[in-house]
Amino acid sequence: MTTVVKTSVESMLRGLPIKAQNRIHKTLDSVGLMLSVQNPKVAASMAPSAVRGLILGRGRHGDHVDMPAHHSAHFRLNYQSDFSEMYDLYRRAVSKQWDGEGDLPWELDVTPDNPATQILPRSFVPFDEIEGFGIRLTALEERQLTWDIAAWLLSQFMHGEQGSLFASAQVTECVHWTDAKLYGATQVMDEGRHLEVFLRYLDTKLEKIYTVNDNLFVLIDELMTDGRWDFKFLGMQIMIEGLALGAFTTIYQQTREPLLKELLKMVIQDEARHVHYGVLALRDHITQNISEKERREREDWVYEVALLMRNRFLMHEVYEEWFSHKVPLKVWDEQMMDSPSMVKFRNIMFERLIPNLEYIGLMSDRIKGHYEKSGLTRYLGGRNATQLTEDDLTADTGYEHDELPSELAEVAAGSPS
Ligand SMILES: [Fe+2]
Ligand SMILES: [Fe+2]
Helix, strand or coil: CCHHHHHHHHHHHHCCCHHHHHHHHHHHHHHHHHHHCCCHHHHHHHHHHHHHHHHCCCCCCCCCCCCCCCCCCCCCCCCCCCCHHHHHHHHHHHHCCCCCCCCCCCCCCCCCCCHHHCCCCHHHCCHHHHHHCCCCCCHHHHHHHHHHHHHHHHHHHHHHHHHHHHHHHHHHHHCCCHHHHHHHHHHHHHHHHHHHHHHHHHHHHHCCCCCCCHHHHHHHHHHHHCCCHHHHHHHHHHHHHHHHHHHHHHHHHHCCCHHHHHHHHHHHHHHHHHHHHHHHHHHHHHHHHCCHHHHHHHHHHHHHHHHHHHHCCCCHHHHHHHCCCCCCHHHHHHHHHHCHHHHHHHHHHCCCHHHHHHHCCCCCHHHHHHHHHCCCHHHCCCCCHHHCCHHHHCCCCCCCCCCCCHHHHHHHHCCCC
């Protein structure tokens, strides 16, 4: 949108009720997103999912949505072992299966009222920005908002897990190596278990589930419906799994709630293998099997998806519930984009992703400039999925929690933190 058009739209919006302003802002924002995609092939492949997710809001209405699949199931006839690294990963996955019912301390109470078992640290919530809106929250409201933000975040994790469950089933069908099909079967089981434990935590402990974020829905819809197996791997195994791994490890380090901490530890160990699988499958394919033009298309697609995920994780569902009667969505978006705690969280999500893109050959000098402009190159040169073990990812990184009142410090010392 040109500056002149933008300014006149903005002054027109100011005279309208907040609800109407928000509807117009959302539509313009969605259209602006599609127009900003540089590569026309990438824009064409993203458009149908963007319309379904952003304009029609398919992820938010009704109790289900069907996503037609267009891939081919690749049936092996010779059953030769054909990828030893993949086979090793399969054996490791078989030996590390766990039970979502018996291996987690579900008997623990989860409550917003005990700072010793605080689900998210205070520094995670953008309280300063909220105060900047002229809104004063009581201590009780602050605890409730923290709880809701945790429920929102974990709800997005859960929706992502459902997407991972279906995508891992699809890639098991369409991947060509026999050993990759064996490995894929273990991931399907892993993702089923992740869906089970996140759902149970939200349903029985937080007692709140938010709808799927529109941008996450767009990405899931796109990779479920795209017939090309390597786009499914890129979208799910590299992008969603990579970003989720960054988000899971951040929350794992920062939560004081022992059940969630244990749950995330188990999930992270599985996810580390999932990203490793994607990296193995794509490395040789991208560097050896496809043309430069095809590689470039994949590189552009990944970049657009990365921005979609980074710029748009703005907690709209929490906004609707808490602040939509007081603050226009546009103002909320601008504040959340700049909020230091949110900026930090969104950037950390990329810590696991960027080194993997480098490793599989999707970080040419051409695209590096774009990532640099978006402030995402700080993680270049980091360890990729083949260099990280499950234990590395759940090691204590020395995160310093907000200080607890002394009478609670003893209680906290008794629980894993
Ligand atoms: Fe998962
Ligand atoms: Fe996964």
